[in-house]
């Protein structure tokens with residue numbers, strides 16, 4: 001796999017992925033079935049669903065949260081993520 | 096035209112009780128027909144006549160969207176959708192944690208039903224929902240990215256893309272927005288467009304409504320900042336236009352640009368987007 005970038009910034013430097021609120025999640029697995037990027041994984045035990053591959057998540061996508069009935073998925077603030085991306089781009093172009 | 100409201104039963108979550116109340120109120124204020132989802136699921140024939148005569152409004156309580164999914168599974172044409180959980184968020188209210196409708200839920204249902212009744216009974220005249228007077232010439236030339244037996248077209252010039260597969264075609268200080276051929280094919284047939292309101296302002300990478308197909312719900316991520324000046328009425332009534340002609344007749348909306356060319360810094364040109372599509376197609 002080639003290294004993933006988003007707007008020229010290495011993907012792993014960008015904070016963007018769903019966070020599961022385990023107080024709300026009913027483990028219906030709709031989100032896991034919905035997302036084609038293997039972000040979620042099912043596990044044994046209490047927390048039967050985890051965000052296993054956060055960097056597979058498409059930056060600014062929030063689609064899985066629109067399938068979640070109990071509203072258990074949250075994302076970072078877009079503006080904060082954009083500001084961080086711009087900052088990294090500036091730093092890299094200075095070098 | 097008459098209206099019919101298919102809503103969630105309200106027996107799972109407080110949001111559902113609000114959805115149910117919206118249907119009941121619409122019957123009272125707009126003489127709208129109530130479609131019971133449980134009965135509909137048993138007997139489509141019972142509502143055949145209602146659907147033939149009415150615009151269908153679907154009210155979902157939560158994002159599980161049982162009512163929408165039922166409508167889609169029966170191939171019903173949906174004219175308007177309301178998601179109570181979404182309306183609740185934008186209202187800043189909270190619901191009492193009970194299935195029996197309480198005062199906040201009632202207030203929310205009242206606001207929603209009145210808004211719906213108004214837009215169906217007395218559509219505002221001369222709503223600027225159509226295209227602006229700006230001419231948007233069709234792309235002259237296309238680049239084609241191939242992967243297996245799939246072909247994804249990308250206009251060779253004049254279009255800019257974000258990495259969320261949304262294009263922008265700026266002409267002067269107005270721009271058209273739509274989704275790429277690649278995204279249109281990934282979504283398969285689009286059956287519902289939830290467009291933002293005219294005059295709504297959006298930041299770059301903010302949300303410009305959603306598209307729904309039987310496969311997915313897609314958030315239209317704004318490629319540029321601006322104010323919505325037009326929504327394509329043809330795409331609203333016939334969403335598969337986006338599949339048929341994603342860069343032409345399938346445009347979704349027009350924005351008055353507020354930060355162009357500044358926004359361009361974070362967009363891809365056709366060459367760069369072609370590489371992105373290739374990469375995405377290989378990974379999918």
Ligand code: SF4
Nearest residue numbers: 025026028029031068
């Ligand atoms: S869709 Fe929501 S409730 Fe269902 S498993 Fe995912 S996070 Fe949990």
Ligand code: SF4
Nearest residue numbers: 035039057058061064
């Ligand atoms: S936001 Fe999109 S890419 Fe990320 S996990 Fe959800 S569906 Fe997958």
